Each structure stands twice: as C-alpha cells, then as structure tokens.
Amino acid sequence: MSHQEYAHPSGSSLDVSALCATARDIAESEADLYEQRRPKSKAIFVNPEPGFYDQVPQHWMRDWPMPFPFAVAGATGSTLTDVDGNELADFCLGDTGAMFGHAPQPIVDALARSAQRGLTTMLPSGETAEVGRLLVDRFGPFVFQLATTASDANRFAIRVARAVTGRNKILVFDGCYHGAVDETLVDFEDGKTVARKNLLGQAVDVTTTTVSIPFNDLDALQAALETGEIAVVLAEPVMTNCGMILPDGGYLKALRALTRATGTLLHIDETHTISTGLGGYTAVHGLEPDIFVVGKPVGGGVPVAIWGMSSEVAHAISGIRAKMTGIGHSGIGTTLSGSTLQIACLRACLEQVMTAEAYATMNRHADRLEQGFNDAIRAAGLPWHVSRVGARLEIVFSPDPVRNAAEARAAAIDGIQHALHIGLLNQGYLVTPFHNMVLVAPTTTDAQIEGLLGAFKRMLARLVAREVV
Template identity: 50%
Template structure:
C-alpha cells in the first residue's frame, strides 16, 4: 500500500464514523470556510470534528466518539477541560459583573501572585498573548530608542506583524501567505536561525536591536530545544549590547509552575504568558523587572500624555482576574505539575520504545512532547522544515484520530494535563505503535 492509498483509506474510515460532523459542516455556510476561525480547518480531517463536550483530558464529538485529548486546545486547556474550580469561580463572578473598567480587591491579590510565581516586579494584563507581545515590542522601542527587534526563524508569537518574517534560503523576507501585508517587516525586524551563536553575536553587535523576542524552547515549527549554554549566551549578549530580552512562555509554561525561565535560572527583562494562564478564558499577562519598570516610567514621562495605543477595554476585566486567580491558586499547583511531568516522562519512554529502529525521534520539554519524523532533533527551523513531510503528517494525524486520539494539528505536539490518565497515554503509545507498523509497509 502506498502512502496515498493509506490516506484515502483513513479518510473513508473517518467519513463513516462522523456523519453528524459532516452534516453540520455542510450547514455551516454562515462562517467563512465553514468555521468561526480558520485554524479549525487545519486538521488532517476532510471536515472539522464538531465537539459535543469535553471534560478532563477527554473530548466527545457529536457522533459520540470520545478521544484522549493531547492537543488541549493547543495549550489553553493545558490543565484540563471543564475544571470545576474554574466553572464555580466564573459563575460567581458573572453574578457580580464582568466589565467595570476598574480594579477590584482581587486585582491586588492576582498581581502579588504573579510577582511571587514568576519573579517579575510589575505586571500588565492583555486579552491574548498576541496583544501582550505587541505591547511589549512597543515598550521596548520606546525604552531603548531603537527600531529593530530580533526574532528567530520559525517563530510564532501570535498575530504580531513584526514577527511574520522568515529565512528563505538564508534570506530574510515577509512570511509567505501573509494576508494584506503592505509593509516590509524586514526593515525593522531582524531574523536569524535559532542556536546560531555567531549569527546572534553579529546581529546584536550592530547596536540597533531594541529587543530579542524568543521562546526559551521553540514550539511552533516543531519543538526545538536550545543548545547547551545558548540561552545563557543570549542573556549575556543582550546585556552587553543594550537589548532587552523578552521571553514568551505561552507554551513553555508547561515546564514548571513558574515556567521554563524560572526553573532553569534564566533572567529575562520581560516575560509574557497567555493561553493557559486563565484556564482558557482569553487572557495573557506580561511582567517586567524593576529596572525595566523604571525605564518605562521614564519613557512615559518623555512621551507625555495621550493615547498609548496599548490595551483594550476588555483587558484585565473582572472575569479574567477571577480566572487567573483560580488557576494560580487551585489549578496550576505543584502536585498538578508533578503529575504532568511524570506523565510526559512516561509518554517519552513509551514512544521511544515503539519507534526504535525508525528514523524518528522525540523532543521533550516539561509536559510537552513532540514526535519528529527526523533521525535526530533538529536544531533550527531550516533543519526542521527538511523533515516536514505533509503527507506523512496527514496520514499520522488521521490514523490517530481514527483510533480516538487527538494531538495538536500543526505538527506532532502532545501535551500532558493534570487530568491525563496513564491508560490514555498507553492508548496514544499503542496508536503510534500501530502507525509505525503501517509506516514500515509503505515506506
């Protein structure tokens, strides 16, 4: 059987099992592309799975198929679906009002919790990590008086225009497929390969970089770990050349209660986290060191009063504050992370066992695991792209879905929640094992 034949076979299996999702998809003409957000079509399935409900680490669709969910909304539901603690807190806050455009007593408590957990001194709230990153970039330029920011090839920091640049055959250009782009972002954004220390040194030595915006571990082009000492060198070079170091931990929050930076002793100037921070309620937070906070005050005094262009009236509302408080105090606890991290170790061991002898590998950071169709973990986005076989990815994802397993649709990310059961991990490993046997036939 060829890979193409296998994909056709798996599509037929999916079609037979999902008549209700198919019917609903055919009736979704009011939505452009049939879905309220185009990401919902980025799965390998011929039409979207329509969800009936989700709870814990499981999701059930309208056709009655129940899945072990290792996607978890691509991280917003990292701590599990339908958490009773969050449901109760949200219901209570709804009865007291949602949007005041004013703080409440709980606001101070949340600020203190953020400071204690993540180590940053001053905080602000945004509606999404995209908004937070956009605000941080603006502040970095205001503080330093420099225009350029530096990002890494293959990065994704949300819907932030400055970050939609990539390297094509080593040449920086606006990312392909970008809709409505009229500005050449390469004029104010420098892009270099991850883990390339000479390129990093050369870029920062120009003295015109306001900030480096990075994930400590790249997660959006396939998971790419930093080389030993690379992040420490990044920190030292930013300090030496007067650039601010911004760490976006929206995904790497899965590493520990305080994120990857805290557990690994990395000290950014600014810190961003979204998605899971409010249990899936749209929210993000960003924090800064005392030194950066003082420089922000100085920049604000120079700029003077007027519209800052940062933030929306929905940011920091009462519902968001209650959700963040609930996550920090009741959900994202050390015992929860202990379960997540041990589950990830168990998953990695199982995956490594069943892919032995294949040109595949696993990459593992915290509760996040990636199966990469490459013999060794790639060190940058260019290396990762060489192994992105989209037909093979489609075949793999369809096969897992037909076995009742969901992983993130964009590559092969698998996330362990505090409510993921060992039996669910075993079912995932068994499904990968079965696919590996199929792969040996058509490879």
C-alpha cells in the first residue's frame, strides 16, 4: 500500500497528503505553545552568545523537532523538569543512556564513594576482579575490556577483528548506527555501498573498507562473506536506528552459521537492544557472537561501555601481542577507560540496578504500552503497527513489519512524526526525537503509562479529525 491513500475501516479512505497537511498545522500550533511555555530556555538558545557552537554542547541537540531545545533543570527517576518549571514524563531516557531511570540511588552512592578515593588513576581498582565476575555472569563467557563509549568499544573491537583474521573489510547493514565509527557510516544505494550523506570532514573513502548490504537478505550476506574479504560482521540483532527492524525467523542463526563457515567474526552491538531483557538480546535468544558490545546504560548513566571477546579471539590477540616488540601503544584503549569511577558504577549497576526484577517491571509496562498504542491506532483507523524489542517500542507508519532500511525509509513520514513528537511533549511526555521511539524504565509509573496512552490517542484523533471515543 502506498503513502498516497490508506484504507479506512469505515469504507472511506485517508489521504496521506491530507494527513501531512493536518500534521503541519498541528506542528505549527504546538511549536507556538512550546515557545510560550519556555521563555527561559528560549533566552538561552535563541540569542547568539559567545561560548558553545549553536549555544549547545553538542550540535545535534539542535536536531530535535522543536523550535529550540529546552534546558534541563533536573532529572530523577522517569521525570524531567526544565528551567521554566515544565515537568515531563521521560520516555526518551537519554536514548537508552538512562534506561533504568535518572540518577539511580546505587549509582549516586557509587559516585560519592569514588569521589573520596580518586576518579581515575590509569591503574585497575580493587573492585576489578569482582566486576569481571559480574560481567561474565550477566553477559556470558567473554573476556572483557572497558571503553568510555560504545563508539570507542566498536572501534577497538574492529581493530581486534582485523588483527585476528588478517582481513581488512567489515560488513554492516544498511541503515545501521554503531556510533561515531567512520567505517560504519555508510549506506546501501542502487546495489552499492556509498558513504553516508552529510558527514563532515570525511577524508577516506570508506567504501574501500566497508561493505553494506540490506538486513534480512541471506543471499546478499552469503555473497559478501564468500569473497573471503570480510573480517567481521558488525550488527545489532534488531536494527534500531532507521526504524525498529526485527530479524526474520532463522536469520540470526543463519548469520552465525555463515560467519563461522567463512572464517568471519560476528560482532553484536547491544547498546540499544539491551532493552530486550537480562543479558540483552544475546542472552535472551542464545546468540553466540565472537565479540559483544554494550554502551550507554551499563554504568547507570555514567560514560562507560564494555566489549567482550570470545576466549578464542582473546587467545589469538594475545599471541599477536606477544610477538610485538616493546610495550608500544596498540591503538586500543584511552586513558579514561577502565577508571576507578567506571568500575564502581559498573558494579553498582550490575548488582543493584540492571536486575531481573527491573526488567520484569519494564516489560510489564511495555506490554501495556504495546496494547494501548495498538488500540489507539485501530480506533483512529490508521494502518500502522507497533514494533518492539523488550522495553523499547516504536510506532511504524506501515501496516506490516519492515524488513530492511529501504522499507523503513519508505514507511517514514517526517511531518507526522514531528507533529506527534511536539504534540506529546506539550502534553507532558517526552519521546525520542527520531522515530518517536518509546523506552520504559523500572521507575516509570502506571500513571505515566496511562497518561502517555491518553496523549497519543488525542494526537491521533486530531490527526484524522475524528472524535475520541
């Protein structure tokens, strides 16, 4: 079914161009309301001042679909308050960075203890052995290292994969995002791998080092791997950056079999799919990657990421390092990685925050949201559906699940997405600025869940110009 016309249960039809026109009107009126409620934020971010570029510490903070960012005054649990006193139920949660809620008390306590012992020493802390045991218990029999971000962890792991296999190329899936790793910033267009548009300062032709193929395409995967050129396949088990794209039945099993058959390593990035359940998608679904990465939430909001190698990969890299002369820099690791602060927060998160009980609460909330979103979509007569991986949900503007990035891009309607985002925000509910992804934390309340569902239902009623039943 095209974007031009939607079938409607009443026998009439909903024209997408009309929906988009309504969405533009909604977004304009909601933008005015947003500005009226945030004079202090407007004063900070609208008038040019010396200091930060675009008045923000990271320029992409300007990419949210609102007239200007709001400045956060405080964040606790699943609630944000801005400098103008507006309170928001937070379903963005730092795009997974605060997946277990803002400022969990065990993390706050760990930070306080670390402050008395020194924050970084470039040496292992006394808690290192215990944290290592916790990582293995939680995520599986990997040999772990720490990084400050998942971008760094993925970058380091790619270097290891190339060293171990003696191959230079990596394979990623079209529409992927694995952080600020140059070689992963590619797309698949007209049957070819191309550099992603809008990249600044790209000096190297990454198509010489990277192959991109569509997700869920076994023939393309087999053809790429049988060249014998691919060192590692870097993948999310569920794609989450260009929409939420679930794997076909048996696809991940075939991926593992094909990588093993061709001597290619399998690198699973769980930075977003850690929402699946305890141990992430890998543990819940029994995946067997050679390399395993988690960033963002694993330290309870403190900048830390983990990357693990299978014992075989670790043994191989040890053999390579043993042949090196001197102690020289391997190109892997940064001074602030593995700090006393990170180790303390990792321990607190693994022992007291990232627990089975937390995931049970999150998935109970997600069950209710999934049902409520679907009910609202049906009531509005819209041919959309909800995609989900554990505590992470997304509204997809198509009747059927999308299988790859091309289908996800075709289903996306930016104008409607923007109207929903700012309309929900003005009702007190913050979702991610892209794809309107919703994430629930163990600190999310039943009242926040029901409030979001009510706000969503009202937005759909406005969009299709029908009364709320």
